[in-house]
Amino acid sequence: MSKNLNFFLTALVATIFLGWGINVSQENLEDFFYAQISQPFVEISLVKIPPKSQKPKPELQLESALSVKINKFGKQKVLFRKDAVRSLPIASLTKLMTGLIILENTPQDDFNFSRAITISKEAANQNDVPVYGNLKQGEVFTVKKLLRLMLAYSSNDASFALSDIVDNKGFIERMNQKAKDLGIENTYFVNSSGLDPQDPKQIPNYSTSQDLMTLAKYILEKYPLIFELSLSQEPYPTQNGLSDLSLPEEQRFIGGKTGYTEKAGGCMLSIIQDEKQNH
Helix, strand or coil: CCCCCEEEEEEEECCCCCECCCCCCHHHHHHHHHHHCCCCHHHCCCCCCCCHHHCCCCECCCCEEEEEEECCCCCEEEEEEECCCCCEECHHHHHHHHHHHHHHHCCCCHHHHCCEEECCHHHHCCCCCCCCCCCCCCCEEEHHHHHHHHHHHCCHHHHHHHHCCCCHHHHHHHHHHHHHHCCCCCCECCCCCCCCCCCCCCCCCEECHHHHHHHHHHHHHHCCHHHHHHCCCCCCCCCCCHHHCCCCCCEEEEEEEEEEECCCEEEEEEEEEECCCCC
């Protein structure tokens, strides 16, 4: 993690409402998150924050949330917290851990990132996403391309194809072992995509806002490429995206991940960099 920049990390899980003086119905919120499942993170239009002079109080209707400011010395200040240690389904936020396992087990050089992966029948049959990233059996992609499809467009097919490099069962075991290694003990994975299990009795992937914050900090420090890829603009041009948000000039988005399933509701993790405040 950079030592001369501030970061704002926000983990919001399960049916999120972001309303700075704006009321949005639960149904509209769920439609929003479903629409964003495969939309590039850079194209997601969030609620704009009004000028500071208005000093509004955020209206938040959610199950769990944690927002933290980290200065250049690594000191943290909690800006907002609600049930941050409550375990809840996390949908496609799962793909952050999937990306981490791939990067930790794939040396970052041209040969390995250019490794060709053939899409299997099982990978191609994962649940489709609304816009982009629905792959076909027999198609061939590089590891890096699959990472981009997974992180920027939330492709479930790409997620499965990447986990299949190891073997899907062994990959999930690595995900859970990494969670233990990071000390995020209230986190558990049953698949690499975050999709709700087909068996309604099976518990879906779950975590807490606090655990997700720990995971995000580790990724930001060790493997920032994951967040860089989450902002990929290929193959779509960026329109009405995060660059249009009313953020101060010195702040910019580093990356993040959204997700939505029926059991999880809407989920989001985001990171904002403050390039001005160095204390």
